[in-house]
Amino acid sequence: MQMQAPIAAKARRPWLLIVPALLFLIVFFVLPLVDNGLRSVAGDAGEWTGARYVTLLTDSFYLRVTFETVLLSAGVTLICVIIGYPVAYFLVRKAGRWAGVVVFLLIAPLLTSIIMRTFGWQVLFARRGLVNNLLVDQLGVISSPLRLTNSPEIAVAALVHVLVPFMVLAIATVLQSVDRRLEESAKILGAGRWRAFWEVTLPLSMDGIGTGAILVFMIANGSFVTLVLLGGGIQTLPLLIYQQFNTTRDFGMASAMSTILLVIAVFCLFLQLRLVRRQGA
Amino acid sequence: MSVFSRDWINTALAAFVVLFFVFMLAPILVVIVVSFTSAGYVAFPIPGWSLKWFANIFAYRPFIDAMIVSIEVAVGATVLSCLVGVPACLYLARSRAAWANTVMTFLLSPLSMPMIVIGFASLFFLSRIGIGISFTALIVTHMVVCLPYVIRTVAGVYAGLPTSYEESAAILGANPARVFWHVTLPLIRPGIIAGSLFSFLTSFDNLPISYFFASASTNTLPVVMLSYLEHQFDPTIAALSTLQLLMAIIALLVVDRIYGIDKMTVAG
Incomplete structure (x- = not known):
């Protein structure tokens, strides 16, 4: 038994x-x-x-909002790659015994709430914030504080701040598995530092950039807390759904916009799965 | 020449990384400093130190009510996610069937969907089936985004374990329930703890879903903080954020003390 x-x-x-x-x-x-x-x-x-979709895909206002959503996410993703790659490279190849500290500093901001980080940007750029104080009192460049909040640049910086750790970790994971000897062989065979990097290391770490880019793009596409509070005049689909729900209360239109966001998300998920499958093979 | 250029590049790279962390930490550190300000307005640098904004948190009743709701929802959604999610991991992490992979992808897919869409769609659907704006609705919708964290973490830990422990127990005569309780559960406990921590923090910080279920009795902390920020700009939000960060750090340290951060990052 x-x-x-x-x-x-x-x-x-x-x-x-x-x-x-x-x-x-x-x-x-x-x-x-x-x-x-x-x-x-x-x-x-x-x-x-299908009237709502016709409006969404033909009306110039809605087309601009959809375009701005995708453009913002793509821009944020690109900045994350450019900033994140050197950090990931440093973490894997140069940090040595500092690697633990670097990883800790990357993960620590993830413990803070989204409101805290947004508030932080407001403090830095407020009328009596750090930047205005430096410009007016310390450096005397300008005579009265600038209105810095509510600019698109700060909203983009805040989004990058939230998302870049994901990019660094995604690139570092792949970079870790790239065989250093390939790079060294290229150098022994006469390639310069830059050529070895551009033609060997970078192509081999492309999968990490891809994984990170899809992840960052996906989250950026759905983010709205940052934009609600930092504004900057950027109009995106999540922001518009929030407004339609709050003020116009056109729920049918908000549903249609949600579906568009969903289709973009499903497409990203599909790309992500293909990439994962290729890495596994 | 080449030695010189190598040094130059390394220095530039290190300088870039330092700048990067200044960028990463500055918005967080200023909030912590501002929460201790003696000024009646938000300014940085601060004119003096004081704890009055921390006292102010407790003077504003909605913050306290919302904090209680947030904790209840986060605990409820996390416990239920474990009850539903852990059994699924037990099967999926060991299955070699091709469809198991598809099911796993599906169970993790809520993480890839825009939360504002999940929140907006759930409000109408739950109202239609009679749950509407309620505490139950908050728990259920939070579970949709908490469950994937639990499943991903627990399945990651369980897949890395050898099958031999459970097999030995079974061969020695333990029935499946006893194998689970005395062998499997202790082995996957680090995964459950880590997954629960991710789940709790995700729920506690959630705004895009909770926003749609806001009412006097179901306002969560981020919802109240957002509406406060939309009307006022004073250091109370800074104090509250610092307090929240402190809670997260304590939770992490407790988990680290018991299980070690290493196991957690492996699991994540």
Whole structure:
């Protein structure tokens, strides 16, 4: 009887274990999104309508907002790659015994709330903030404080601040597995430092850049707390959904915009899976 | 020449990394400093030190109410995510079936979706099925984004464990329930603790979902902080943020004390 235990464990349909999690997400994650999709095509009299999508894809205002959303995410992603790559390179190749400190400093900001970090940018650039104090009192460059908050540059800096650690960690993970000897062989064969980097190291770390870029782009696309508080006149889809919900209360339109955001997210997820699969192969 | 240029590049790289961390830490450090200001307004550098803004947190009733709601929701969503998520990991982390991979991708997919969309869509759906704006609705929607963290972390730990412990226990006569309770559970506990910590912090800091379920009795801390910030700009928010950071650091240290950060980062 006792000896049957392992056999019994195999026979007792262990796949039942996944049912609660699967069922939960189907009901409370998939169904709301399907419901949302249906609302975006429901007309006032219960008929189907594609009018909202026609508006979203033809009206110049909405087209600009969609374009600005994608442009902002792409810009933030690009800045994260440019800033993040040297840091990841330093972490993997140069940091040595400082590597632990670098990783700690990268992860520590993730413990702070999004409100705290946004507030930090407001403090730095407020009327009586650090930057204005430096410019007016210490350096005397200007006579009265500048209105620095509410500029798109600060909103972009704040987004980069939130997202760049993900990029650094993604690149560092791949860079770690790049064989240093390949780089050294290139140098022995006469390639200069820069050529060895451009033609050997950088191409080999492309997968890390890809993984990080998709992740950063995805999060940037859905972010709205930073933009609500730091504004800067940037109009994005999440911000517009927030406003439509708050003020205009055009829920059908907000649903349609949600669906567009969702399609972009699913596309990113698809790219991410392809990249992961390629790395696994 | 080449030695000179190598030194030059290394110095430049190190300087860049230092600047990078100034950029990363500056917005956080100024908030911590401002939370101790004696001034009645937000200014940096601060004119003097005081703890009055910390006292001010407790003078503003909505902050305290919201903090209690936030803690209850974060604990509830985390415990339920573990109850639902851990069994799934037990199967998925060991399964070699091709479809197991697909199921795993699906279970982790909420992390890739814009949270504002999840929040907006859930509000209408939950209202339709009669849950509406309620404490239950907050727990359920937070679970959607907490569950993937628990599953990812626990499955990561469990997949890295050899099967031999459980097999030995089973061969020695333990039934599946006893194998789970006495062998598997202790082995995956670091994963459960780490996953729970991620889950708790995710829920506690969530704004894009909680925002849609705001009401006098269901306002979470980030929601109240956002509405406070939209109308006032004073150091109370700084004090509250510093307090929150302190809580996160203590939680992390406690976990580190018990299990070690190394195990956590491996798990993550």
